Amino acid sequence: MDLHLLLQLSINGLIVGTLYGVVGMCFVLIYKASQIVNFAQGEFLLIGAWVCWWLLTKYHLPFVWGFLVTLAFMVAFGFLLQVVVLRPMIGEPVISVIMMTIGLSIFCQALMKWIFGVLPQPYPQVFAVKSVNIFGLEVQTVYLMAMAISLVIMVGFAWFFKMSRTGLAMRATSFDQQVAQSLGISVRQVFAVSWAISAMVSAVAGVVVGVVNGVSSALSFFGIKVFPAVILGGLDSIVGSVLGGLVIGVLENWAQFVDSQFLKWGNLYEVAPFYVLIVILMIKPYGLFGKRDIERV
Amino acid sequence: MATATLRPCGDFKSRYAADQTIFPTVWSRNFCILGVVLVAAAPFLVDRYVLNLLIQIGYLGIAALGLNILVGFTGQISIGHAVFFGFGGFASCFLNSNAGIPPVLSIPLAGVMTTAVGLVFGIPAARLKGLYLAIATLAAQFILLDFFGRAEWFTGGSNGTVADPVSLFGFKFNHDESYLYVVLFYVVVLYVAAANLMRTRDGRALVAVRDYYLAAEMMGVNLTKYRTLSFGISSFYAGIGGALYAHYLGFMSIEGLDISFSIQFLAMIIIGGLGSIMGTLMGTAFMVLLPQLVNFLARSLDGSAIDHALGLHEGLPFLREMTIGAAIILFLIFEPDGLAHRWKQIKAYWKLYPFSY
Numbered sequence: 181m182d183l184h185l186l187l188q189l190s191i192n193g194l195i196v197g198t199l200y201g202v203v204g205m206c207f208v209l210i211y212k213a214s215q216i217v218n219f220a221q222g223e224f225l226l227i228g229a230w231v232c233w234w235l236l237t238k239y240h241l242p243f244v245w246g247f248l249v250t251l252a253f254m255v256a257f258g259f260l261l262q263v264v265v266l267r268p269m270i271g272e273p274v275i276s277v278i279m280m281t282i283g284l285s286i287f288c289q290a291l292m293k294w295i296f297g298v299l300p301q302p303y304p305q306v307f308a309v310k311s312v313n314i315f316g317l318e319v320q321t322v323y324l325m326a327m328a329i330s331l332v333i334m335v336g337f338a339w340f341f342k343m344s345r346t347g348l349a350m351r352a353t354s355f356d357q358q359v360a361q362s363l364g365i366s367v368r369q370v371f372a373v374s375w376a377i378s379a380m381v382s383a384v385a386g387v388v389v390g391v392v393n394g395v396s397s398a399l400s401f402f403g404i405k406v407f408p409a410v411i412l413g414g415l416d417s418i419v420g421s422v423l424g425g426l427v428i429g430v431l432e433n434w435a436q437f438v439d440s441q442f443l444k445w446g447n448l449y450e451v452a453p454f455y456v457l458i459v460i461l462m463i464k465p466y467g468l469f470g471k472r473d474i475e476r477v
Numbered sequence: 478m479a480t481a482t483l484r485p486c487g488d489f490k491s492r493y494a495a496d497q498t499i500f501p502t503v504w505s506r507n508f509c510i511l512g513v514v515l516v517a518a519a520p521f522l523v524d525r526y527v528l529n530l531l532i533q534i535g536y537l538g539i540a541a542l543g544l545n546i547l548v549g550f551t552g553q554i555s556i557g558h559a560v561f562f563g564f565g566g567f568a569s570c571f572l573n574s575n576a577g578i579p580p581v582l583s584i585p586l587a588g589v590m591t592t593a594v595g596l597v598f599g600i601p602a603a604r605l606k607g608l609y610l611a612i613a614t615l616a617a618q619f620i621l622l623d624f625f626g627r628a629e630w631f632t633g634g635s636n637g638t639v640a641d642p643v644s645l646f647g648f649k650f651n652h653d654e655s656y657l658y659v660v661l662f663y664v665v666v667l668y669v670a671a672a673n674l675m676r677t678r679d680g681r682a683l684v685a686v687r688d689y690y691l692a693a694e695m696m697g698v699n700l701t702k703y704r705t706l707s708f709g710i711s712s713f714y715a716g717i718g719g720a721l722y723a724h725y726l727g728f729m730s731i732e733g734l735d736i737s738f739s740i741q742f743l744a745m746i747i748i749g750g751l752g753s754i755m756g757t758l759m760g761t762a763f764m765v766l767l768p769q770l771v772n773f774l775a776r777s778l779d780g781s782a783i784d785h786a787l788g789l790h791e792g793l794p795f796l797r798e799m800t801i802g803a804a805i806i807l808f809l810i811f812e813p814d815g816l817a818h819r820w821k822q823i824k825a826y827w828k829l830y831p832f833s834y
Binding site for chain 2: 217265269276279282284286289294451458461462465
């Protein structure tokens, strides 16, 4: 037993978990607003990370400016995507919509590979200090920043849904689209805004992961890792997705610990969340905080 | 009951037997037979490149039909079809090389084994539907793929396993020319079986589950049974397809069984038409020919200004992937009922000409 390693892995898990939580929130946002499960969420991260990388390396923008331009780009991208591709899908059966987002993810991923190549590209040095020491544990600066940004985003989401007019409109839409429309809410606008925000916030996570590990198409795997987190928390709960993300992040790293110490399988790290996913689906398909559709079958 | 005219005018069926018949006219039956005969004659007519494509369409079409029974007829989404396809291939190789069972027997046996695995992974299907089921099968994809990577006794790990060529009474089907007949045999048998399945009580129960599960249960359809059953049937088809693939290459490895392969199966049935048996074959043909078309276009643009501007040559593998994604998106927007529906409309146009309806 190596307690120090366990502690270090737990911290890493928590940090990665907050990122899962952030991506999970984006996922839930789209699901709540438009009942669409976005299998292309990981590609949003990827696109955001590539665009930021491109701005930083080709145009040598300062990080903050590059980051802001990326966010603006992602808002436009999410909005356009919703208008062009997903608006025709409103009211289509679940399978069509799922397939649409899957098609989108293949398309975006291949396009990114074509434009930027398949090799991982490192980000230019963003922070002066690479890692700091907290209670004897090495924590990378960017991870600390990631935690801070994630917390800000989470608080922002909470404020947005409780206080802002658009947030209220979004909650109304997710509750009942027809009633919301009859009360004068533009459902189309709500969908567009939800996609734009989702793409933007995903890009934040993408840039953070990119700064740590470099950008490559492997980054889009985040979009799939987010499923266990979101299902655990409940598909339509923002709080649930954050908690689910933390749990899955920690669990994943504990699986790595168990693997390295006892089992020696080598890849339990990658598969463990999916075992958890199956178990959750079998015993509690609506997750911890999800709204339960009551039907007797 | 088949009628003897080429183009029957109107729908004047007065008995259930006439409504349920596989071939509405003698001519439609004759055209099907003609199609099979043409494919059977293909080794004498076309070169090996086309034969290779035909064989690919064959084994992928069988697996895609399984997925269509699951998705199109029962309304359950699966994003893990590739691993069942792979399991069939590995099972057949395993039976062949470890237990010494000849491929003639190991292919159907692999189908049966895959059915068993499919039933196990179909257990969540008894409880879940729609979206949740899709995510559960996504998990199955990763778990089974991980299992393949680790179970070296079964799959040979990263090295893969070898398979004997199919042989019957000492005759080896180890060339494209001869293997085509093996695949053709399975395609005909399994497609006819699927067409007949939809005419039985069980097949109608599957469709009832798809159309409205609550109404189906009220009519006495056992939901748990039929949901799991459809997973079993679809795995059987996937297993046979995978086994045919393994014995065609003589080799099976975990490479290429990833999630994008599963998605290609979904693309096949969506492009072909959900819930259409002929459509499955059309969609498979489309998906097999699409990369060829992209290759052809890229080759014809070779050296031109467009090629230089876009770097088509290096981007070719990605371009192929992109066209798959684009095909899915475009079909869902512009042709959601698939090629089968378009084919019906073309037929209706000629039947009704010069009137529009």
